[in-house]
Amino acid sequence: MSQRNVPALFWALVVCVLLAHNSHLWLSKRLVPDSDILALLPVRERDPVLRRAFTHMIDSAQQRLIVLVGADDWKQAGRAADAYQAVLAPHTELLQLDERISSQSQHNWLALFQQQRSTLLTPRQESALHQQPKQFWVDTALSRLYSPFGGPKLGAWQDDPFGLFGEWVQARAQETPVRPRDGRLYIGDGQMQYVVMPLKLRVPAFSMAAQQAVVPLLDQAKQSARRAAAQVQVVSAGVILYAAAAGEQASLEVSIIGLGSMLGIIVLTWITFRSFKPIALVMLSVGIGCLGALSVCWLIFDRIHLLTLVFGASLIGGAQDYGTYFLCNRFAADTQQLDSWQLLRRLTPALALALVTTVVGYMGLALTPFPGLRQMAVFSAFGLIFAWLTVIFWFPTLLSGGTLKNTQWVQRYAAIMTRWPLLRYNRAMLAVAVAFIAFAVVGLSRLRVEDDIRLLQNPPRYLIDDQIKLSRLLDAPTPAQFYIVQGVTADAVLQREEILKHRLDPLIEKRLISGYQAISNWVPSSRTQAARHQLIEQKLLDDSGPLALLAARIGEDGKWIAAVRHRLLASSLPLTADEFLKNPSSEPWRHLWLGGVAGGYASIVAVRGLNQAGLPVLQNAATGLDGVQWVDKVGEISSVLGAYREYMGWVIAVSYIAIYGLLYPRYGSATWRVLAPTALASIATLAFCGKYCHA
Template sequence: MKNKSKFIGIAIWSMVHVTMLVLALCARPWNIDTSLYSILPTANSLKEVGDAEKKMGEQTMNQLNILVGHEDFQTACDAADWFDSTLKGDPRLESIRYMVSDGALEGTAEYTYHHRFSLLGDTYIQALASTAGAQFARDEALQRIYGAFSLSDLSHLEEDPYLLGAHAFERFTMHSPLLSNKLSLKEGRLVASDSTKTYIFWSAKIRPGEKGIAGEGHVLEQVNAAIDTLRERYPGISVAKSGVPFHSYESSKNAQKEITWISTISIILALALLIAIFRTFIPIASTLFSILMAVVSALAITWSAFGEIHMFTLVFGTSIIGISIDYAIHFFTDWKFANENHDGSEVRKRIFKGLILGFTTTELGYIALSVAPFPLLRQMALFSATGLASALCTTLFLFQAFPKAKAAHAGQATRFATSLSHMYDWYYRLRWPLKIALPALLCALAIPGLIRLNIQTDLHNLYTVSDSLKESEFLANKVIDFGMSGSYYIVKGASAEDVLQKEEVFVRKMEQGKKDSVFRNYLAMSYFVPSQKRQQEDFATIKQALQGDAADFLKSQQLGSDSLFQKSLDNFSAITPEDSFPSDWQSALQTLWLGKIDSAYYSAVFPLHVKDAAALPRLVDGCDGVYFVNKVPEISKSLTDISHILIILVAITNLLMFIIFIPVYNLKTAFKIIRIPVCAGIAVASIFGLAGIDFNFFAIAGVILTLGVGIDYSLFFREGSNHVGTTALAIALSAATTVLSFGTLSFSEFQPVHVFGLSIFIGTLTCFLLSPLTQERN
């Protein structure tokens, strides 16, 4: 009957979990966030423009730049043509910039002609505003009409006798800040040269929605394959690639590869250990079932709450696997090896108190995570807390249906349990000297490490660029020399017009910065689309200077009447950020104009070729609605601030656990239990300090996980003091599986995973070695 009820219970439990997951997936589309960008919090100084900064960052992080170079220009052209044709039809790429066709130049010329009254620039307008403004415009026009090297289009002379359209076109081609000083137009291609080779420039954007990290079918697989084939087809060709996607792809690909083989080996070893100990399929299958149900419930609840799950949530969420394994191991070790040979319900009674207390204290740790001002931490906390609750319910309510196990033979597991029992007997007899020696040893080791401890999360230290990609980036920066840096400005306003007017005020300070050699140039939306107010003022200046002079000028040059010019003045209309722009502007303007986000409007301003980075923040002084962004140090500071908050939360959580244990046990026992995870946290911090490793966000996340593990070890030793051998075997198995599951991650070269794994390894080992001190015997 019990067997029948067991299978019915398992079936119902499985159906409930699967139904939860199906409903969650039906309610929201499947979406695993793999963007490395979204792991990062918004810097505290950027709360006002956090959404705009994130949107701008996502746009710039999709940009790919490729340089194809050869000593022979024609060979470089042929190779670049082949590369472009290979990738041109890929739907995952957009805004491909390669050939600058005559049609594209004609489109820019046509656009600047139609909007010439709005796009003349400060220098020309200031000259028109002078007393000799009309004469200045005449001289400029005559030089363009009769100059020996003039390339101006003369087909609109009656409508545009002063060739204002030609001036605007030249401003956006020959003098545009969009072009690097080293890029020039040759045979319809953007080219640059170094001392030996000529390079053809090719760029594109990865479409929004494409995966942020490496995976099967990733667009960068095709890009890298095309580069490899290009080098084979054209001997002597040089290819340089640049852009954030290449770094994200390479780092995530290496990390996935490492984590896959490390996890595979650790899981195989853990399963082999469990098989060797239990020598029966039931405990192992039941443990795997518990883990599966925990993961399903965690996915369902987190999916329903957030609408997506981040990749790093899944990495951290594997803590539920480690802890739910502990629950199952404790249950089945007692079930299999206890001398009393209990059935499932009797086993549950014996371990119930330890499980409940361990679960409660671990959940407190996850609740502490959810308090931190970091959305990803809240998602990680909910995922882990939900999965752990499911694992507990599986252990308590389903496993109790198991009948008594067959008597265990005196095999390796039994002998090992007996050896552990003898060892801990010795441990217990020496408990008073150990109580003095161990704290003294811990202090001796901890104090030097804690003194040297550096609580800091520096993004630069979390990612190491490969030599090949570093060389490629260096060559690309040397040849193209765009001058982009990690610093920029965001302008916020109540409307599009408000943003442009604020930007124009700020641009005056940028011009001064340019004169003071803070930077060489800058990119701003108002260069391409002045504010409505500015356009109207410029048009008034043009009209005042030229309207009365046009008839005489046209007559003197025998170019006809001024009727068409007067008509063009009457048809003036201002341009707006929502208008359609020439194709070669699109990519840049999408980055510069962020548009409406919620109830506000935003734009971005980029300094180019920065020479004095320390002066950049000062430029926003006195400029309303302008925010300086220096993402890497600001986010590093935010992560460091969050790390400090997490340390405080860990301390508060330990205090709450201590308070909970006092009425359950007594003050003395509560102290014995809580000192184990506290000592483990101190051990992790001190070893990081001695090793000179930053005690960063990921290390502290590992300490939080260790907190839950250490409490479980302490509680089970306290509750299992009268059957030390079985308890010691269960704890030894739990520690071994945890070390195999997480400690091996410390071998990863991907720094966040390496630090996370190292923290768990040190903390788990410390908890395992110290937890026998909590045992009390009758």
């Protein structure tokens, strides 16, 4: 065996390993690219509480899916909802449907709080107990007893004669506009009546395999609902829908960029060489480059992001350069009677310089704190390295002298290149330079920076419309903007929540927000529970208080007073957060409690109905409060993007300097000519974006 064939055989072994590894990834491990946009962003958060809170909120949100099935008639809406659920019911491995509301479940929901009725008050009730006279409470109780419109009644009148517990339950119900109706969840907008169906994903929302299984199932369920009743509206919102749309768009872009680049290479190579062998060799180097990039990325990052594949699809256009360079020089070397190995020795310095300068550029991206950019840089750099090594190890063996034929296209192109483009100082060149400078100045002057993280996603219009409609109907809080409340103990957290809520209540009156969700709405701190218990006893139940006056008005004796007083005060030990969270009634609010973390306890206070104008006010509301922190993850990530945008500007500048230094030993004072096309292309791109890419 010739010594020259040893490198080729070695590379053949490497390629076999790459093929085996990629087969394992795609066939055995069922590799599915990641579509989570947040996975591309830097993890700059060092605060374990903040990191856990954000992860907690995002994980909770991304596994939920809300579907509204509506019609102008409630029965039709129910019939359509049944048809929708019938399609989903057999697929419990994908989606879990919440059980229907029953009278028993509502009773169980109230049972926990009925035991604590003497400690559960709204701020308005507390104020009234301090300010209103005894007769006010007597009149309130009589109104509840005799008037059919005396307010909500939960249980017997004597269990809650003053309506405190009923009003507290009503206040808690105002945290969501959704109401139980005929065993379903209901919401209406004046025209349409909707059945609300909360669904829980049992598969990862950002898994493309899950998206490919869930989204068609939801479409099938939607069609079934529309067949079941006329004029049915189905409104859906959930992270998986956005992830699926982004994945579909990215897959399309991979196909367009990859196939477009491949087709262009094939056509140009055919026009140039009029032979299939050069085409096969170029595509071979590109293919091995992609295989190597995938394997290395998986070994380093343990996953592949979908946008890495989109970015890597452009690798095809760059990886073919080395093969094309060798082919063109092989064609020219025929006249010098050089064999392919002699030609390789002549070309290796230039090929190595081309590879190193390109990889240096990608190293700048690999050194950034962006996981997404690092993965893209590693994919591209190793893709080019594997394509380059394929040219070095295989092309001399697979392509001998005299293989390529001279064609008219090659002769014409070579003749043109001797005359154009040449940089001459004449009127035409001056006009081109002036036009370019004018375009660059105008474009760059209009260039604006936009660091908003939301610009990274461009979902279909129907998803945005559904999200807007659902947010308007449900008045749900955002998972990206909230308060974190910390304390040494769980009760300290509840106390600090209560202090924060005192600052938020005026914002509701000013309509800067529509409300808030907090565990302390359901479980007051032990201090507050004790104070309320004492307040009720003093203001309503003392010997000469409203209860005694009420008994006299309705003709009841001391035994009746004692019995009512005993029922109102016979609560068990103070309600705790742990006790509440163990109860089924806490399920919609469990995501607000972080529990023990970083040597203390923490919770989340979520805000409803916020808008951009109110964000500074919400941030100021936490000022000066111990253990309370406002979190605006959208703004924070956007500011991080802005900071690293500036950082990347320096990375690009340093990359230009480093590449200039690498090229200078070979090209000397003419090095600027080598970098000028790249620099001018960068300026032209920025100018084009400034002039045409801003609305």
